[in-house]
Amino acid sequence: MTAAAATAHHAIVSTRSTRLWNAKNSRFDKNVCLxxxxxxxxxxxxxxxxxxxxxxxxxxxxxxxxxxxxxxxxPKKSKESSLILIRHGESMWNEKNLFTGCVDVPLTPKGVxxxxxxxxxxxxxxxxxxxxxxxxxxxxxxxxxxxxHRRKKVPIIMHNESEQAHSWSKIYSEDTKKLSIPVITAWQxxxxxxxxxxGLNKQETADQFGKEQVHEWRRSYGIPPPxxxxxxxxxxxxxxxFNDQVVPQLTSGKHVMVAAHANSLRSxxxxxxxxxxxxxxxxxxxxxxxxxxxxxxxxxxxxxxPVGPSEASVYAYTKNLAQYRQKLDxxxx
Amino acid sequence: MAASTSQxxxxxxxxxxxxxxxxxxxxxxxxxxxxxxxxxPGSRKxxxxxxxxxxxxxxxxxxxxxxxxxxxxxxKSGESALILIRHGESLWNEKNLFTGCVDVPLTPKGVxxxxxxxxxxxxxxxxxxxxxxxxxxxxxxxxxxxxHRRKKVPIIVHSESERAHQxxxxxxxxxxxQSIPVVTAWQxxxxxxxxxxGLNKQETADRFGKDQVHEWRRSYDIPPPxxxxxxxxxxxxxxxFKDQIVPxxxxxxxxMIAAHGNSLRSxxxxxxxxxxxxxxxxxxxxxxxxxxxxxxxxxxxxxxPxGPSEAGVYAYTKKLAQYRQKLDxx
Numbered sequence: 196m197t198a199a200a201a202t203a204h205h206a207i208v209s210t211r212s213t214r215l216w217n218a219k220n221s222r223f224d225k226n227v228c229l230x231x232x233x234x235x236x237x238x239x240x241x242x243x244x245x246x247x248x249x250x251x252x253x254x255x256x257x258x259x260x261x262x263x264x265x266x267x268x269x270p271k272k273s274k275e276s277s278l279i280l281i282r283h284g285e286s287m288w289n290e291k292n293l294f295t296g297c298v299d300v301p302l303t304p305k306g307v308x309x310x311x312x313x314x315x316x317x318x319x320x321x322x323x324x325x326x327x328x329x330x331x332x333x334x335x336x337x338x339x340x341x342x343x344h345r346r347k348k349v350p351i352i353m354h355n356e357s358e359q360a361h362s363w364s365k366i367y368s369e370d371t372k373k374l375s376i377p378v379i380t381a382w383q384x385x386x387x388x389x390x391x392x393x394g395l396n397k398q399e400t401a402d403q404f405g406k407e408q409v410h411e412w413r414r415s416y417g418i419p420p421p422x423x424x425x426x427x428x429x430x431x432x433x434x435x436x437f438n439d440q441v442v443p444q445l446t447s448g449k450h451v452m453v454a455a456h457a458n459s460l461r462s463x464x465x466x467x468x469x470x471x472x473x474x475x476x477x478x479x480x481x482x483x484x485x486x487x488x489x490x491x492x493x494x495x496x497x498x499x500x501p502v503g504p505s506e507a508s509v510y511a512y513t514k515n516l517a518q519y520r521q522k523l524d525x526x527x528x
Numbered sequence: 529m530a531a532s533t534s535q536x537x538x539x540x541x542x543x544x545x546x547x548x549x550x551x552x553x554x555x556x557x558x559x560x561x562x563x564x565x566x567x568x569p570g571s572r573k574x575x576x577x578x579x580x581x582x583x584x585x586x587x588x589x590x591x592x593x594x595x596x597x598x599x600x601x602x603x604k605s606g607e608s609a610l611i612l613i614r615h616g617e618s619l620w621n622e623k624n625l626f627t628g629c630v631d632v633p634l635t636p637k638g639v640x641x642x643x644x645x646x647x648x649x650x651x652x653x654x655x656x657x658x659x660x661x662x663x664x665x666x667x668x669x670x671x672x673x674x675x676h677r678r679k680k681v682p683i684i685v686h687s688e689s690e691r692a693h694q695x696x697x698x699x700x701x702x703x704x705x706q707s708i709p710v711v712t713a714w715q716x717x718x719x720x721x722x723x724x725x726g727l728n729k730q731e732t733a734d735r736f737g738k739d740q741v742h743e744w745r746r747s748y749d750i751p752p753p754x755x756x757x758x759x760x761x762x763x764x765x766x767x768x769f770k771d772q773i774v775p776x777x778x779x780x781x782x783x784m785i786a787a788h789g790n791s792l793r794s795x796x797x798x799x800x801x802x803x804x805x806x807x808x809x810x811x812x813x814x815x816x817x818x819x820x821x822x823x824x825x826x827x828x829x830x831x832x833p834x835g836p837s838e839a840g841v842y843a844y845t846k847k848l849a850q851y852r853q854k855l856d857x858x
Contacts, residue, residue: 288681291681293700293703296695297696298683298697298698299685299686299710300681300682300683301670301681301682302670302674304675307639331670331684335667335670338633338634341633342634342635342639349620349633350632350633351630351631352662352663353631354631354661356688359714360661363629363714363717363720364629364630365630365725366725366726367724367725367727368625368727368728368731371625371726371727372726378631382691382692382695385695390699391699393698393699394699394704395699395700396700396703399700
């Protein structure tokens with residue numbers, strides 16, 4: 196990693212205490228929070244390098260090749276895909292302070308705004324496929340975020356729940372398909388299932404089970420609430436799904452967005468960043484602030500959070516992403 | 529009668545059609561539902577408070593207004609509200625592509641239409657919501673309900689598998705009472721457009737011929753290749769409506785349906801006893817909810833609830849006036 200990139204990391208991860216991202220060991224030392232940050236990189240440096248080598252065919256539409264691109268000659272070395280993680284914003288039960296888990300409650304107006312905000316931060320990043328949970332708050336977040344994407348492709352939810360659902364949702368135009376982004380819904384990306392706490396408020400729960408017991412369920416790694424999942428159990432099914440379904444997409448060069456929930460995303464980040472169970476417990480993810488990873492040569496490199504449109508700074512993290520951005524700029528909308 | 533006057537203000541008739549008075553019993557040729565301004569002319573408020581028994585399904589036990597004795601509701605006063613909302617602009621509407629059952633989301637305009645629709649229904653009781661299995665209708669329902677004054681939380685019911693059912697259980701009775709179940713059903717999906725799905729109008733005319741396409745779009749019973757005719761769509765939508773939704777209304781529950789152009793037309797055809805000729809020319813506004821009152825086994829159309837800034841009658845029946853007052857008093 197270059198010095199510039201390491202500096203970028205420092206600026207991106209704002210820590211609550213003095214604990215920092217340890218770039219050398221690629222791990223957090225302690226209690227780190229991914230929170231909303233200002234600019235990705237200090238100063239006003241634009242990463243304006245144009246990559247003269249082959250552009251990835253998965254990034255660039257065949258019909259939209261930049262002038263110097265030669266799709267066939269991508270050296271393996273420059274192949275990379277982006278992975279965007281978005282946690283949905285405020286739901287109606289968040290607002291009421293109720294334990295939600297897998298109860299399918301929708302977003303509040305604030306949560307809708309957060310999704311739109313998140314969208315403004317990812318609008319220049321390529322996306323080929325979207326994964327979301329089976330809950331409407333994550334699906335809405337994905338759809339609202341994509342409303343502003345510059346590439347103007349249309350996210351389309353895949354239906355496989357029955358043969359009829361599958362055949363009824365077929366598209367009969369190749370051009371239209373090319374301008375579509377498949378959206379795959381998966382229960383494995385659902386929020387951690389909170390069992391008998393679902394629907395209870397924090398007071399009710401403390402009364403019913405005792406304050407310490409509740410604290411243990413909420414903050415432990417391996418202890419599930421009654422008839423619920425522990426974080427460990429949630430991680431098991433979320434990370435399995437990620438490895439089985441999402442990684443192959445990234446390996447084949449597809450750019451992926453995952454719109455999900457705090458615990459399913461923490462589980463995935465734990466896997467990507469090789470966190471310990473102690474570290475993951477204290478990991479808190481901002482809502483509405485997308486997280487970006489670059490998948491390259493089988494490794495996940497964290498790139499923090501893409502900046503909002505009004506923030507002066509680097510707008511792409513790699514040459515390929517810079518190219519993609521330039522292509523968007525030159526496209527007639 | 530006041531009711532028929534209000535109907536006039538609601539239904540705007542296409543100029544080419546014969547001028548017709550639209551009242552509940554008669555049907556005008558070529559009627560259209562379009563955006564209506566005031567529900568009723570003038571600024572009459574329907575301020576009667578009904579001293580008769582209130583329906584327990586309208587009023588939460590914990591919020592009873594001072595008058596009613598909930599135990600002895602005479603059958604005669606039982607009525608429920610049925611709200612129909614057609615979703616707004618989708619990303620393929622914007623691109624002028626045939627959509628059918630392809631699950632495309634709303635545009636920002638469609639999102640706003642849903643929010644606008646929500647403002648119009650914020651004072652009308654809703655106990656249960658039905659929507660299709662497509663995200664544009666589901667989002668419309670959720671966005672509309674964000675501003676509902678009763679502040680109950682819509683919760684999508686999951687029964688696609690045993691696990692989905694288990695995992696979505698709510699363990700607080702109090703919380704359940706503050707919830708509105710949302711039932712998703714493919715039977716309320718948009719008409720399935722078969723091999724036209726994803727094609728633009730030019731492509732389609734090129735591939736199949738302009739007249740053929742016109743026939744598919746405008747006929748009642750001729751389906752596009754591997755698709756549904758409006759008749760087929762109506763068959764599954766109306767069956768579902770009768771099997772699942774009418775029992776709710778009969779039980780006194782207030783129902784909202786958030787769905788699509790053709791599935792809603794089918795239901796309206798059934799409610800208003802339209803002919804196939806009439807239903808073909810029926811066009812539903814997006815984002816403008818339609819209200820029916822279900823009473824004594826009959827559906828009475830009440831047009832479209834007024835937006836919040838429009839002076840007019842804000843309730844169509846004594847029950848709805850009471851409900852509104854209860855909200856005001858909360």
